[in-house]
Amino acid sequence: MKFRLESILSLKENIEQVKQKELADAFAKKQAILIRQQSYIDAKDHLNQTIKDSLNGSITPQELIINTRYIGVLDTQIQNIQVEITNVDAEIEVKRLALVEAMKERKILDNLKEMQLEEFRKEELLEDQKLTDEVVGYRYIQRERGEDESGH
Known part of the structure; x- marks a missing residue:
């Protein structure tokens, strides 16, 4: 049995993967910015410490202005x-x-697929039950005819 919306489900899964990658890229971008920020903070702290240490020693006014x-x-x-x-x-x-929305859309199709599969299973079970009933009915009729013929 093929899910009739399989191509759409596949597309939604691909969209979800793209959205996951975009989110991961945004987090990586933030991490790179945070690293850059920390390097500036470290440089500033180091420079402040250098100025502080230099004030006890000899520092020219020009160096102090530059720093x-x-x-x-x-x-x-x-x-x-x-x-x-x-x-x-x-x-x-x-x-x-956007990722949450893509996940919802994919989940809806997953649920539809499950419902369709469940419906298919029910139909198969009904078909099996009908076939079993027909076989049992046929055997019953055969047995009845056999008993009637032997009973005469």
Whole structure:
């Protein structure tokens, strides 16, 4: 027995797989952004520590200005990355909802397939029952005819 919507079910399964990959890609994108953010934070922390250590020693005003400006650049980069994270979180949510919808559509077709298979099994059982009833009826008639003929 072939499910009449098998091609559509197959398409829905493929769509679901694509949506899963898109969601995984969005999570990977976020992970890459978080790694980049952490590298900026680490660089800023290292630079702050370097400035702090240099204040006890000899640091030129020019070096202090350069380091302070670089910290400002890092702060800007960290803020920009925070915006990227917010955007990718929204993208992840959209992709998650799309995946949930694709899963629902596939599940509906899976349920229809199961219902059709169950209906097919019921019909097969009824056909088997009819065939059994016919065989039993035929044997009964044969037995009755045999008894009638021998009883005469």
